[in-house]
Amino acid sequence: MDITLARTWVQAIAAAVDEHQDYLTQLDSAIGDADHGTNMHRGFRAVTAALPGTEPATVGEVLVKTGSLLISAVGGASGPLYGSAFRAMGRALDIPTADTAQFAAALAAGLASVQNLGAAVPGDKTMIDAFAPAVEAFQHIAQAGGDFAAAAGAAADAAEDGMRATTPLQARKGRASYLGPRSIGHQDPGATSTALIFRALAETAAAR
Template structure:
C-alpha cells in the first residue's frame, strides 16, 4: 500500500458507493432510517475531493484526511464509525508505503475503533459481520506471504460472505435492533457498504 494506491482506493469507494447508493438506502429503509446510501455517498464524495487536493507524505495522511472528512459530512452513526476506522488506519500507517502485514494490523486497528464506539460483536447484524472476517482473511493471507492484491481479494470475499450471513440474523445493535424479530430476513446495510469498501480495495489493488 503506497500513497497512490491509498488515494485510488478512496476514489474507488466513492464510485462504488455512488453506484450502489439507492440499493444501500433500500436495505436501510427496511431496518433503519433509509439514509445509509445517501449519507455515505455524500461523505465519500467529499472525502475523494479532499484527498485529491492533498499532497500527502504518508499513506496515513490520506486515510486520516478521509476519516476526518467522513466524520464531518456523514450524519448518524455511519460518520463516526467509518470515519473513526479510517482515522485509525491513518494513525497506524504513518509511512510512505506499507507491506501487507502492516496494513493488516492497521485494518485491525480500524476494527477496534468501530467496536469501541459501536460495542458490536460478530453476529449482532452490523458492519462488524463483514469487517471482522475481512480483517482476519487479509491478515491470514499476509502471514502466509501473499501479495497485497491477493490478500485484498481474500478480504473482499470474506466481507461479502459475512454480509450475506447477516440476512438470517436478528439485529442486536443499532436502529435495526428496535425491530426485534422483524429484522430477520434483511441484509444489513452497514455490512453491505463494508463489503463494497473491501471489494473496492481488491479491485484497486488488482489494477495497481
C-alpha cells in the first residue's frame, strides 16, 4: 500500500458507495433510519472533493484525512464509526509505503477503534460482522507470507460472507436493536457498506 494506492482505494470506495447508494438506503429503511446510503454518499463525496487538493507524505495522511472528513460530513452513527476506523488505520501507517503485515496491523487498529466506540462484537448484526472476519482473513494471508492483493481479496470475500450472515441475526446494537425479532431476515446496511469498502480494496490492489 503506497500513497497512490491509498488515494485510488478511497476513490474506489466513493464510486462503490455512489453505485450502491439506493441499495444501502433500501436496506436501512427496513431496520434503521433509511439514511445510510445518503450519509455514506455525502461523506465520500466530501472526501473525493478534498483529497485532490492535498499532497500527503504518507499512506497514513491519506487515511487520517479521509476519516476526519467522514466524521465531519456523515450524519448518524456512520460518520464517527467509519471515521474512527480510517483515522486509526492512518495513525498506524505513518510511512510512505506499507507492506502486507503493516497494513494488516493497521486494519486491526481500525477494527479495535470501531469496537471501542460502538461496543459491538461479531453476532450483534452490525458492521463488525463484516469487518472482523475481513481483518482475520487479511491477517491470515499476511502471516502466511501472501502478497497484498491476495490478502485483500481474501478479506473482501470474508467481509461479504459476514455481510450475508447478518440476515438471520437479531440485532443487538444500534437502531435496529429496537426492533427486536423484527430485525431478523434483513441484511445489515453497515455490514454491507463495510463489504463494499473491502471489495474496493481488493479490486484496487488487483488492478496494480
